[in-house]
Amino acid sequence: MNDVFSPQRLRLLIRGDLVAGYRSLLVVSGALAGVILIAGLATRGGALGDGDFYRRCFGLALFAWGLVASSRAFRPLHDRTRNEAYLLIPASALEKMLARLLALTVGLVVYLLVFIGLASVVVETLNFLLHGGRGAFFDPFDRTVWSSILVYIVLQSFYFLGGAWFRRAHFVKTTLALTFAVAGFACFAALTVRIVFAGYWLDVGDVFFVLEQLGARASGIGAVVPGIALLLPLACWWIAWLRLQEAQVSDGV
Secondary structure, eight states, X not given: OOSSOOHHHHHHHHHHHHHHHHHHHHHHHHHHHHHHHHHHHHTHHHHHOSSHHHHHHHHHHHHHHHHHHHHTTTHHHHOTTTHHHHHTSSSOHHHHHHHHHHIIIIIHHHHHHXXXXXXXXXXXXXXXXXXXXXXXXXXXXXXXXXXXXXXXXXXXXXXXXXXXXXXXXXXXXXXXXXXXXXXXXXXXXXXXXXXXXXXXXXXXXXXXHHHHHHHHHOTTHHHHHHHHHHHHHHHHHHHHHHHHHHHHHHTOO
16 A cells, blocks of 8 residues: 555545534534524525625635634644644545645535535525515526635635644734735835835826736736746645644654
8 A cells, every 4th residue: 555645544534534523514504504594584685686695605604614724724733632643643644634635625615615505595495485585596606706716725725834834823823924924025015116116206006007017018927826826825735744744753753
């Protein structure tokens, strides 16, 4: 059997995580269903709109649930009462990382698509019975839905890495690290503009005009941005795997 990756071991890890966490899954799902039911009936599905209410519910549930869960993905690794048992599980670091990653990306996305879709059917059926009209059901193939999924994948990778890197307060520390990184990049960009256009008076409108012109002239920027958006999650997941591998080698032996 391959010591690094085995589909059978990965399947067993995913099943074990599901068995261990199904109670939390049911509790969160019940709370989410209650909120959607109350809000959907109170607002009549967004005033019987075009399904925007359920798209927002999906986005909020995906980001709130997914990011918090991603930051807590490796709690057994940092818990002194459970890390020994976790590290001695007969599976490689790659399999342990993939089991949590697949659950928090593919698993959670598919689950919420189905869950919000069923919730919209129930709520709108009740709206029809109570008010004589209903709004649109949740459309899982809507472009806005998949745009939010892509943004979630990028953000999830940072919180997934934070869960493997930080020992405590994973969500808070990851959020602070992202805030400082964005602030540092903004300061660097402002300093660069100040140096390049030294001696010229620039207001906000001038800066946006320059950026617009640069974007119009740089034909390759449309391919660079998706490339960066793809590389960032891969880099974060790779570093999380290295961190887990390091812990497994140094602490699991």
